[in-house]
Amino acid sequence: MTRAAMDLFAERGFEQTTAGDIAERAGVTERTFFRHFTDKREVLFDGSKTMEATASEAILAAPPDAAPLDAALAGVLAAGALLADRHDHAARRHRIVEANPGLRERELLKLAALADATAHALRARGVTEVAAALAAHSAVAVFQVAVARWVTAPEPPSLTDRITETAAVLRAL
Amino acid sequence: MTRAAMDLFAERGFEQTTAGDIAERAGVTERTFFRHFTDKREVLFDGSKTMEATASEAILAAPPDAAPLDAALAGVLAAGALLADRHDHAARRHRIVEANPGLRERELLKLAALADATAHALRARGVTEVAAALAAHSAVAVFQVAVARWVTAPEPPSLTDRITETAAVLRAL
DNA sequence: CGTTCGATGTCAGTCACTGACATCCCTCGG
DNA sequence: CCGAGGGATGTCAGTGACTGACATCGAACG
Incomplete structure (x- = not known):
């Protein structure tokens, strides 16, 4: 998911990317995203x-x-x-x-x-x-x-x- | 509002205090709170x-x-x-x-x-x-x-x- | 084969924060 | 004293981050 997130952040910026966007590109649900990362920023750390x-x-x-x-x-x-x-x-x-x-x-x-x-x-x-x-x-x-x-x-x-x-x-x- | 916020944070903690709570104790609207502070944390800084x-x-x-x-x-x-x-x-x-x-x-x-x-x-x-x-x-x-x-x-x-x-x-x- | 467990999906809800618009009040020139 | 303008505030509706509860599903195991 980190890969998906970095690509999206680079394309449109962090704020313009929703957690749902990242999840979708990674092929999972938004809920699953938040099971892996405590919040949206954490995906980069x-x-x-x-x-x-x-x-x-x-x-x-x-x-x-x-x-x-x-x-x-x-x-x-x-x-x-x-x-x-x-x-x-x-x-x-x-x-x-x-x-x-x-x-x-x-x-x-x-x-x-x-x-x-x-x-x-x-x-x-x-x-x-x-x-x-x-x-x-x-x-x-x-x-x-x-x-x-x-x-x-x-x-x-x-x-x-x-x-x-x-x-x-x-x-x- | 800083005073109201500090009192509430000390009483019940930061997470258990909503922006609306702070505003109410200070006698204003939640919207007004966010006109004075860019976000909830900023009230302490x-x-x-x-x-x-x-x-x-x-x-x-x-x-x-x-x-x-x-x-x-x-x-x-x-x-x-x-x-x-x-x-x-x-x-x-x-x-x-x-x-x-x-x-x-x-x-x-x-x-x-x-x-x-x-x-x-x-x-x-x-x-x-x-x-x-x-x-x-x-x-x-x-x-x-x-x-x-x-x-x-x-x-x-x-x-x-x-x-x-x-x-x-x-x-x- | 049935059980169990970890990962995932679904759904509903709360709350931080924002934009658009109305209102109120204070000040200042006339 | 009056009306215009501007700044601060209220109201309302909407988006998105995050959470809890519950259902499902697939691999591992006895």
Whole structure:
């Protein structure tokens, strides 16, 4: 259904597409659509749980002596690896999300969830509550900025390179 | 109407309160409610534009030789000053927002708007696009964490102190 | 073969939000 | 004091997101 939804959103826009339209193109009922996705926006955010889990694992797997910010960045690098080989899809999706405030809002919620997962993993490494929250926010900000740059320009550079490059700018602050 | 809405949300929760309920308690029509607020959630986010403007001005007024992150922090400090003398109201509002995912989502959008305004002001000071975005995100993260700590514990310390305290943790990263 | 369970379809209902139109009231020039 | 204009509000009807209750259907299993 995600495919059907993205096509329709790209054709006529998010608001001009009803949940029924998406369902119909996917060959199911509107009711079924809402059994798969809690709401109409969620259809564009299917992989977010996976990204959170991936980031968490990478943070816990980071060397024990790594600084909090470094561990957090390792997390978002791992999360980024999930997108790395789908530049076209990511760019297409990014354009759709940027075009609608409601979708941007949802994207922010997912990024906040990624930050929460990151902070949680950092705390499991013994990092202070406040430091964990700030390191997580910083790493996710790097991720967000790096992805935006990655999708709005042709590859290369790879997403991984964009993230490390953006992280360097952060450290320079 | 904000008062009526906050009372109702606190009594029965956000979802259990219809737009009509709020309007009725405020002595107007549902239609009038939607003329004042673009949607039901917005009723809790009235001052956000003012905060953005205040932060922008403070950043532009910061000493020309201040580092980007310092200027950005001056911005969120100024924004925080708008809340400083309303601890009870802020705490009450915070509890309501935290209790509902939709409201959290909207809060994130407002914080993102604050970050955008901050980044924009930084760019006007000659800061690079990427550096501005990262400094803005960092400052807003500090703001967010500081406010959360401020409202979930009794005053003092003041919000200003919480912000500078949180900023110190960030620098230590 | 009958049962059971998960996924799907059907239907009716609530509520957020919007456009079109009428009304009311306040202000200001005459 | 009067009438015109404009801004805020009320009324009404409609669309679409989402939900709960119930029926159906097909694969898996003993």
